[in-house]
Each structure stands twice: as structure tokens, then as C-alpha cells.
Amino acid sequence: MTAAGDDTRRAWAYLSSVAESPCAPIELLAAELGPVEATAAIKARSVPPQHVAVLDATQARYAVDSSTRDLEIADRIGARLVTRDDPEWPGWSLMALSHADTAARGGEPIALWARGPGRLDEMAASGIGLIGSRAASSYGEHVTSMLASGLAIDGHAVISGGAYGIDGVAHRAALASGGPTMAVMACGIDRDYPAGHARLLAEIAETGLVVSEYPPGTTAAKHRFLTRNRLVAAMSTAIIVVEAGRRSGAANTAAWARKLGRPLGAVPGPVTSATSVGCHRLIADDLAELVTDVPSVLALANPDPTADAGRGATRPTDRLSDDEKRVHDAIPGRGTVTIEEIAFSAGLDVGVVRSALARMDVAGLITTADGGWRLA
Template sequence: MTADGASDRELLARVFLSRVLEPGDEVAGRWVRELGAVETARVLRKGVPQLAGVTDKRWAGLLTRAQEADAERDLGLAREAGVRFVIPGDTEWSAQLDDLGDARPVGLWVRGRPSLRMWALRSVAVVGARACTEYGAHMAATLGAGLAERGWVVVSGGAYGVDGAAHRGALGAGGATVAVLASGVDRPYPRGHTGLLNRIAEQGLVVGELPLGEHPTASRFIVRNRVIAALTTGTVVVEAAHRSGSLVTARAAQRLGRHTMGVPGPATSSLSAGVHELLRDDAVLVTDAAEVVELVGDMGELAPQRRGPVLPRDLLEPDARRVLAALPGRGAASADAVARGAQTTRDDAIARLYELRSLGYVERHGDGWRLTRQAMISVRDGRGGC
């Protein structure tokens, strides 16, 4: 038995399957669910009987892989590299991954010290365009830092652009972050992020479905995104064009019943077009970490109310504000006209006008009253003028 209670046979079978099967293969996932990992591995090693749901050509390809797979070797190499293989039934396995059904990983290779299960319980995915704008990088880094400061784990794909900015934001705030790779966890990709991914492994976690030495492919990037969506309580897309892979993550999150959020950008930006489409399809608009936490966090974790600056006229008593609002923007008005506009008596209007004069808002002009220059600016700003 392993330390986590899973049998050695189960562990070795799943290590073997991680080398033979492609991530996200739902047909193979059904075999594992119906036959179990040990029996599925046995059949693939023997080559008979041919399991249902695959062509002869595909079956032959799987058997070729099976002949080359060596689970003991893969586990040995992983131990030497400080990498562990977490499988369903382990205490570190995140039950959130079970929501993927037959597309659930057979296991995850994990590099780093923290518990994957514990970190997944309070995590948010921040994803977006690789070729992001300065605005996108700024928003991703700000979100990453803000979420980390609030005790949330930032999960992303380790790529250039938004992913890297989100990871750096979390690390810069001294927080927790997880990179989910489409390659072996010993093969940092992209190469330019080798230093970043090594730092993530030291301070957080680097995880992946593929065994050590495996390289990413276009299809592996796409299926990797379902793991990001499943591991987290919600996904935030910062920038994404219409065909962005980050939208795959968001759609997967929606199918799994996770929160899906988008950060808006300029209406003229093609890199925000995918996000805006997502927002039209029931994703929630967010602009900072507080708004994200309000959605994914516990009851009472509310974002502060947004409001404009407090103007001096806001500090006036309601009756005085009504009298001030009754004065015309240009020219003077009689006390009677002001009283009618403020819906009060003439005596009350006059009393309020003298009060406003002492505060510098109005001045006498013959038999009438008019706004001072200070009041004109205050009233204009208060009414949203430009």
C-alpha cells in the first residue's frame, strides 16, 4: 500500500496509463471507470481483447505506447526530481477534478510542497491572451496580487502574457499560485518561463497530467484547460480574442457549474472581443480582486461600494440642497421663485439662501439671488456635466 492508502498496483497502473493514454480521452476514461485502472492497464499490456470505442489503427497505436511504457521507471525518475503522482483515493486528490467525469485525469504529477487538495478549495483561475496588451498584463498582475493578498490561490497555465502576469502578481504579493502545464512538470514551457516556473515550484505548485519528459502539443494545451477549470472555484478571463484558448477554460468552467468572470476592455480591441462575447453569455463582469472574491468567496465577503468623490454640496442638509438646486445656472432668481422651485415657503427659502451665502454658494444680486462661481462648478459636477 502507498502512504495514502491506494494500492501499489493501482498507483503503478495509473502511472502506466498516464504514459499510454492522452489527457482528456473520454473513451479511455470510460474503460477506467468500468474496468478499473488495474484491469485497463493489464488489457493494454496484453493487447487483447480490443476494448470498445476505438478503431483498429488507434488501438494499434495504444499498444505500441503500452509496450514502451515503464511505470517503475517513471516513478523512479519522478522521485529523483522531487515529483509525486497524485491519484484518486489519495488524501491529496482534489475531489473537484471528479466533476470532469470520464475526462478526469488518471492522476496528476505534482511538483512543489503544498497540498493540491487544500489549495484547490480556495482557488481562482486567471487566464487570458498570450500576446496581451499592457492593459491586460497590468490587470492580470493586479488581480493575481489582490487575490493572493486575500488568501486565494491563483491558478493559471504558465504561458506568456496574461498567465505569466497573474503568476508574477501572486508571487510578488508573497501569495500562492499553481501552474498547470500541458507537458511534463520537468519540462518548463515556454522555455522563456523556466525561471518563473521554477520559482512557482519553490513557492507553490506545478502540476500536469503528462509524465516526465513529455512535450506539449496544440491538442494538449486545449485539454489541459479543463483541469484549470475543474481545480478552481471560478475562472477570470482578462483578455481573449474570439478563438482564444482561454475561452475554452471559461466554457469548461461554465459546464462544470463554476463561476465565470470577465474583465472588460476597449470595445475596439480584438483582444477583448472574446471576453465581451463571454460577458454577453452570462459571465460576470469584474474589475478587481474584491469583485472576484465577492462572487467566489464566503457570504459576507463583499466588494466595497463604488461611488464618486464626496462633493462639498453633498455635506449640506437636504433642505439647503433643494434650495441650491432651485437656483438657475445663469442669472438671478427671486426668493419667491426659489421657494417654488424648492417646494418650500418663502421664509424658509430666504433663511436657506442666507445660510448658503455664508458658505459661499450664493450671493445677492439686487432683489434676487444667484449662484457664485464656486457653486456653479459644484452644481455642474454634481449633475454629471462635462
């Protein structure tokens, strides 16, 4: 890597640690100035007037630059820093986070630390999240193992949070089936949390990925688990809740799946089981689709019957949110239409349509022509 490349890498590492992630002000500053100049501006406490929020966000940590140490630790354990400058950055998967409610900790990560040979973008493009209670029942473990094994054999990455219970069973079943799996962590990439899963996380890193937005040395904390959940949802083509109690962390991930437009499924359980109450509530409230086996999970993740249901999302439009799909469907196969015509046809507010068009334009699905919009 060139000296300039080293400087850029260190700058991204600094930005990923100088404030609690996600941090929208840092993201905006880096987008405008670039990572090296953004780092210099934060250290000098001199930023453009429109970015003064960065100063408050970084006040506690700006004077400490651990970027060189963090990169050395990552290199020592076989990990790497993945940034939006890198080919494997899962930009399409994370795009929805840039439009989520950042006040509810919904922004994109500044960068991601990854340990393992898997490609982050490819695993996110084919990944299906399996989540659930830490206090899993034997029924929940059986169903999770069945689903994870089937999905792994079918070529899908199994994504979860590396925790005890459903998460651990999902990872182990995927590994046993020879398939890829990704554990998204709420601590630094060099920390094994929970400690009882140290061996499991090492096995995941041998063939798949262990991922975190937190720099090496960061300890697990309650708020980081809630923040981590949005990444599990964003980097999955669908989220399946296998078991969830009345008050479960899985419910938070499920809420993120709905907010980000990811298909959400839930597995029914015994009516007497406290660990299935959350699943039953999601199904009864029409917040999640009832799923019982691998085919129903694949149908949820990839509902188009003309697509190859065995390999995840195969078309760019498979990853659109519900509003974006309505906007896309409102654009005719030939000719152009105005924003107002699209809004009328889709039955959506003009502001919603304008935002959806901007995102699809970036994705290369549509283009402007003759003062209107048409399919690319």
C-alpha cells in the same frame, strides 16, 4: 512504501501514459478492475467484453511500459504522481469532468503529476483562475497584477496555465505577494514550456504547484493546450478572463468554465483594444459577469453574502452546478420528496434530476429515506 504499494503506483503511471489523456475507457476499466489488474489486462490485450474500447485506445502504446522511468524522473525533480487513491486527489473539483462531454475531451484525468509542496486538493478548493491573451497589453498586465496580488493576499490560490502574457503576470504577482499559485501545463512535468518561463516555473514549484496530466517527457502540442484548459477550469472556483482577442485560447477555457458550472467573469477593457474584444463579447452575450476588482471577483466566486468571502468556497453546496443547486433547493429542510416532486419543483427533466441526485449523494449532501430523498 510496500511492494504492493509500489506495484499500484507503477500501474497508475502506466495507465496515465498508455493512451492520450483523458481516456474514458481506461478510467472505466481501472474503476472496475483496479489499476494493477487493468494494467495487466491492457498488456495482455485481454479485457472484459464491455471494455473493448480500451484496446483501440491503447493500441499504439500498450507494449511500452515507461512507468518506472517516469516515476524516477518525477522523484529526481521533486515531483510526485497523484492518483485517486491519494488523500490530496481533488476529487470534488474534478467530479464535474466525469459528466462533461467526453467526445469533446472532457473526461477526468487518469492521474496528475505534481511538482511543489502545495496540496492539490486544497489549492483547487480555494483557487481562482486568471487567464487571458499571450499578447497582453500594459493595461491587461496591470489589471492582472492587481487581481492576482489581491487574491493571493486574501488566501486564494491563483491558477493559470504558465504561458506568456496574462498567465505569467498572474503567477508572478501571486508569488510576489507571498501567496500560492498553480501552473497547469500542457506537457510533461519535467518540461519547461515555454522555455522562457523555466525560472518562473521553478519558483512556482518552490511554494505552490506545477501540475500536468501528462507523464514526464511529453512535449507540448496544440491539442494538449485545449485539453489542459478543462483542468484549469475544473480546478478553479471561478474563472476570470482578463484579456482575450477575438480568437483566443482563453475563450476555450471560458467555454469549459460554463460547461462545468464554474462562475465566469470578464474584465472590460478599452473599446479600441483588440485584446479586449473577447471579454466584451462574453459580457455583451451575457456569458460572463463584468468584474473590475478583487471584491467583484470574490463576490462572483462566492456569491453567498453570509459566507466568508475572503476564503473561497466554505460550504459543500458552494461547489454545486446550477442544475444541482436547483435540485438541492427543491428538497425541503424536513421530510422526503420523490424524484418526480423534485423535478416539478426545480423545473428540470427527471433525467437531469436523477444525475444531480446521484452526484450529491456521493458528495454526502443528500440521502435516501422512505422511498424518497432528503437533505443529509
